[in-house]
Amino acid sequence: MKIGLFAINYGTCGDPSAAVQVAQAAEAAGLAVKGVNKSEGASASAGIGGMVLATSHGFRGSYLTSRHSLAMSAIAGEGTAMERDYDFSSALHAADLDPAEQIGRSAGERAVARLNPRKVATKRVPVVFDRRIAGGLIGHLAGAINGAAVARKTSFLRDKLGERLFKPGIRIIDDPLRKRGQRSRPFDGEGVKARTQAIVDDGVLKTWLLDSATARELNLATTGHAQRGVSSAPSPGPTNLHIEAGPRSPDELIADISDGFYVTELIGMGVNPVTGDYSRGASGFWIENGRRTYPVSEVTIAGNLITIFGALEPANDLEFRYGTNAPTVRIEGLTVAGR
Numbered sequence: 001m002k003i004g005l006f007a008i009n010y011g012t013c014g015d016p017s018a019a020v021q022v023a024q025a026a027e028a029a030g031l032a033v034k035g036v037n038k039s040e041g042a043s044a045s046a047g048i049g050g051m052v053l054a055t056s057h058g059f060r061g062s063y064l065t066s067r068h069s070l071a072m073s074a075i076a077g078e079g080t081a082m083e084r085d086y087d088f089s090s091a092l093h094a095a096d097l098d099p100a101e102q103i104g105r106s107a108g109e110r111a112v113a114r115l116n117p118r119k120v121a122t123k124r125v126p127v128v129f130d131r132r133i134a135g136g137l138i139g140h141l142a143g144a145i146n147g148a149a150v151a152r153k154t155s156f157l158r159d160k161l162g163e164r165l166f167k168p169g170i171r172i173i174d175d176p177l178r179k180r181g182q183r184s185r186p187f188d189g190e191g192v193k194a195r196t197q198a199i200v201d202d203g204v205l206k207t208w209l210l211d212s213a214t215a216r217e218l219n220l221a222t223t224g225h226a227q228r229g230v231s232s233a234p235s236p237g238p239t240n241l242h243i244e245a246g247p248r249s250p251d252e253l254i255a256d257i258s259d260g261f262y263v264t265e266l267i268g269m270g271v272n273p274v275t276g277d278y279s280r281g282a283s284g285f286w287i288e289n290g291r292r293t294y295p296v297s298e299v300t301i302a303g304n305l306i307t308i309f310g311a312l313e314p315a316n317d318l319e320f321r322y323g324t325n326a327p328t329v330r331i332e333g334l335t336v337a338g339r
Contacts, residue, residue: 059191069097071088119299134327173244174209174241242324279300
């Protein structure tokens with residue numbers, strides 16, 4: 001397929017002075033939190049962009065999208081005992097952004113909560129991923145089922161199509177048609193009509209993410225997942241990806257954990273895409289007798305993504321805030337390496 005025309009623009013929109021005021025309000029709210037003594041800054045932005053696509057197969061299509069964001073980063077503590085954290089909100093419509101005061105206050109409270117972290121001994125325990133970072137696990141799945149990786153045989157899931165990866169009942173959905181979704185679009189980068197698909201259904205891997213080229217390499221049909229930039233060739237990738245919520249609340253998810261780790265931040269890129277081996281630096285809070293207690297830092301969590309997927313249990317607190325979304329999730333039996 002030849003591309004006849006492709007154009008994209010992403011520029012500024014909205015009132016710059018209003019953006020400055022919103023950012024200042026977020027920063028002020030963060031600095032007002034007791035224990036916060038510095039700001040790493042706050043930002044607000046707005047933009048609008050779009051795509052026009054015409055192909056030699058006769059396809060003609062276009063769409064526009066807007067984007068707004070607001071972020072604040074706060075620092076608590078003094079000297080070598082300082083800790084930082086952040087909060088942000090991103091949405092297609094400004095009305096869907098979290099209030100600036102909420103963003104700043106949340107960033108400040110998160111930073112203060114991390115003060116005086118402890119080390120923990122190396123042990124194998126249940127690990128709970130906060131929903132702010134749990135989507136990263138689903139992102140690793142998306143990378144492993146990308147048609148390019150499967151065709152090159154560089155994916156640890158290359159022979160798992162049609163097999164059970166997750167617990168029964170778990171569904172992972174790719175939905176390019178979700179209203180106000182961060183990656184919503186009416187067609188993909190090759191003009192294929194967008195459609196909602198279950199990537200994982202009842203725990204079973206149902207499809208790869210394919211564009212036309214990778215589909216041909218695998219003797220399959222495109223799944224409408226082509227993505228492209230102004231000067232790049234199409235390549236497959238997800239749109240609005242999420243794992244459906246489970247029946248239990250986050251508190252219920254940790255209620256029976258006598259000794260465990262609640263992760264709020266991950267560091268580094270320690271994932272082997274060929275083997276699925278997983279090792280990430282992490283910080284968060286230790287779980288004792290069913291509740292979060294003291295902050296923990298400078299630890300590593302390790303396992304294998306096949307095992308992680310098979311042991312994953314989602315909570316009921318799913319929110320659609322990012323391109324890839326997940327509720328809080330619990331994983332049984334990961335190694336937490338500390339002192």
